[in-house]
Amino acid sequence: MATWDNAVPVLPNIAGLQDFNGRILHTSDYKNGDEYKGKKVLVVGCGNSGMEISLDLCNYDAQVSLVVRHEATGRTHVLDVGSMAKINSGEIKVVRGIKKFTPKSTEFMGGGTKGFETVILATGKMEEDFIGEKDGNSGNTFSKGWKGENGIYSVGFSQQGLLGISIGARRVVEDLMGQWKS
Numbered sequence: 001m002a003t004w005d006n007a008v009p010v011l012p013n014i015a016g017l018q019d020f021n022g023r024i025l026h027t028s029d030y031k032n033g034d035e036y037k038g039k040k041v042l043v044v045g046c047g048n049s050g051m052e053i054s055l056d057l058c059n060y061d062a063q064v065s066l067v068v069r070h071e072a073t074g075r076t077h078v079l080d081v082g083s084m085a086k087i088n089s090g091e092i093k094v095v096r097g098i099k100k101f102t103p104k105s106t107e108f109m110g111g112g113t114k115g116f117e118t119v120i121l122a123t124g125k126m127e128e129d130f131i132g133e134k135d136g137n138s139g140n141t142f143s144k145g146w147k148g149e150n151g152i153y154s155v156g157f158s159q160q161g162l163l164g165i166s167i168g169a170r171r172v173v174e175d176l177m178g179q180w181k182s
Contacts, residue, residue, distance in 0.1 A: 010124045012044070016101035023118040027053060030120060033060030042067065042106060042116040044098065050122030051083040058086050065093040065114065079162070147175065 009026040017024065027049040033056045043054045046068045057064045066087070086092040097109030105115045147153055153175070155168035 009121070011121060012123050014044075014098050014101060017119075019103050020101040020106075020119060021103045022116055025118070025120055027120060027122045033057040033062055036060060036062040036118060039063065039117045040115060041065070041118045041120060042095075042114075043120045043122055045122030045124070046078070047122060047124065048078045050120075051078050052081060053120060053122060054092050055081065055083040055086055058091050063093075064091070065095050065116070067095055067098060069097065147171070 009028050011026065027045075030053055033053075036057055037060050040063045041057050042065050043050050043057070044067045046054075046066055050066060054064050054066045064086075083092065087094055095108050095112070095114070099107040099109050101107075101119075102113075105113050106119075107113045153172045155172060156165045
């Protein structure tokens with residue numbers, strides 16, 4: 001079994017992002033909220049990574065704003081480990097859509113401007129085709145299936161989120177059990 005990060009960060013094309021004078025990082029470079037205590041941080045993206053990082057930042061007393069595309073209502077498609085409570089209490093501020101970045105601030109869709117010291121891009125990752133023919137994959141990417149050749153399995157490349165990971169993991173276990181019993 002091999003487990004490692006196989007994807008490259010997706011960096012969004014947001015107007016003025018290259019002009020922003022603060023720190024910009026992707027969630028893949030985030031360690032913890034310790035260095036952000038008291039700082040104004042904008043988290044762009046509200047999937048699992050964005051929500052968990054927002055919560056961590058809040059727990060380290062950062063001033064967190066989270067960009068969402070739709071209203072945060074308490075119903076979320078992420079595994080909530082406390083972020084919604086912080087949103088509902090106002091400790092994590094929800095903002096909608098970025099119009100553009102300026103060197104010192106962010107302008108939001110529908111109006112409003114706010115300054116931030118750091119922007120964390122929770123904008124996902126894109127699969128990298130890292131296993132080739134010599135590794136038993138015959139040039140197929142794992143996004144097309146959970147079982148490669150020569151005993152190589154993959155889980156989590158179906159772009160179906162946790163459901164896809166669960167289905168893939170069950171298929172791998174069932175296949176291995178079948179081989180073990182035979």
